[in-house]
Amino acid sequence: MSTTTTGDGAPAPEPIRFFGTTWVDRGAAYWLRRVLVSLGALAATAAGALLLRLGVSGVRLSDAAPLSLLLMLAIGVCTALAGLRNWKILTEGRTSLTGWMAEDKSLAGVWLIGSVGALAAYFLRSLVEAPGEGLKRAVHDQQTATWQRRRSARAERDARRTARRRTG
Template sequence: MGRVRTTTTADGAPAPEPIRFFGTTWVDRDAAYWLRRALVSLGALAATAAGALLLRLGVSGVRLSAAAPLTVLLSLAIGICTALAGLRNWKILTEGRDSLTGWMAEDKALAGVWLAGSVGALAVYFLRSLVEAPGEGLRRAVHDQRTATWQRRRAARAERDARKAARRRT
């Protein structure tokens, strides 16, 4: 959420930012939102299972090759990468990309770690989608804050205009 959008609705209120796969249905939580939540959860679970199967096949291939002693090391490396990627994805979904510091903020330098640990990131996405649309809490807080600020300014402007009108009448 590093970028600040200034989009507004027809009456000038701040517009909510869309979330991938959900659009702005997260604001009202209508029927389309709940259907999308169910489908995203199932899709994330299927992608997690497919990724885990691919990793299992890869490790099995190494075990069958002449490099069998490396199987334990490979499994350990994949486990660590999965945990790191899952932890990073959880932080992104709950606190936003701007909250990443240190090694978590490295996109290019640790791209291999994030790729090898993609199953962990998908598993976290699945778990988060059971609670809310991933990233919804963060976006809802920002949207509520912007809406409250807009309403305060609107009320102050209306009060100022009413005072000016009263002074003109007298």
Template sequence: MSTTSATSATTTADGAPVPPPIRWFGTTWVDRGTAYWLRRALVPLGALAATAAGAFALRLGVSGVRISGAAPLTLLLTLALGLCSAMAGLRNWKILTEGKESLTGWAAEEKQLAGVWLVGFVGALAVYFARSLVEAPGEGLKRAAYDQERATWHRRRAARAEREARRAARRRA
């Protein structure tokens, strides 16, 4: 099996494209069978539970700072957590709707803003939950790439079959 690019599907021995798997969904998104719809129901619930658990953990952390008597620090910490969550959520939304290659500017910074992405995990989880209500997160991008690769493969296969038919007809004549 070979991979032509980061977003393209792998191919089988005859060159037919194979759909790339999506986290939690595998390749069930292609046929949209029973397993896909079951996962489509469970993934948002899991993402919502993870978002709630993360928000609760952050609330406990902020409460600990508040109890310590550092009231001005509590407000600053709350603002920082909100800003990090908003930035991580915006970045995650762009990744899920347009792909990681489309990130530019501050959203494209992996290592420099790793702390922001880590602290803003609640925003990223909330966006994952919201996106999973619409589709399997990232499905639209993968489906478009897979459909394009399948169309190209079918065109090439038809052209190859046509050339071979012409050659066979010339040999018979």
């Protein structure tokens, strides 16, 4: 991850989708976006669930009605797996994914069918913080602390040099 800096050399925060860098100071714009993102995620979750419900109803009305139970079970499992994976991404980062959770291409169908679970996880996480904010805040705080230490050490060195020049 490349570090960008502000005008005074301090590390600049990484923007978060839908939030930009408003998560740093948590002003009024941040809280408004938090509410809107939560409502949007909830609406998307409800719309996705409705689409899945209509799809299962269509299968139930057809001659393949015995398969509807199997279909509902498959959708439930895919939803749970996708929700669990998305929660882990939002709380621990994409780099923490291992094993089956790290598979993007081979399990793309599972993630697509389970997108309602992923949206539900996003909604629940948006109630706590901007999704991904905890990770970005930890990295930004660490970079800022390192920058502060280096800046104070540099100031002390410069002060010692100036003092030596005056006495020397």
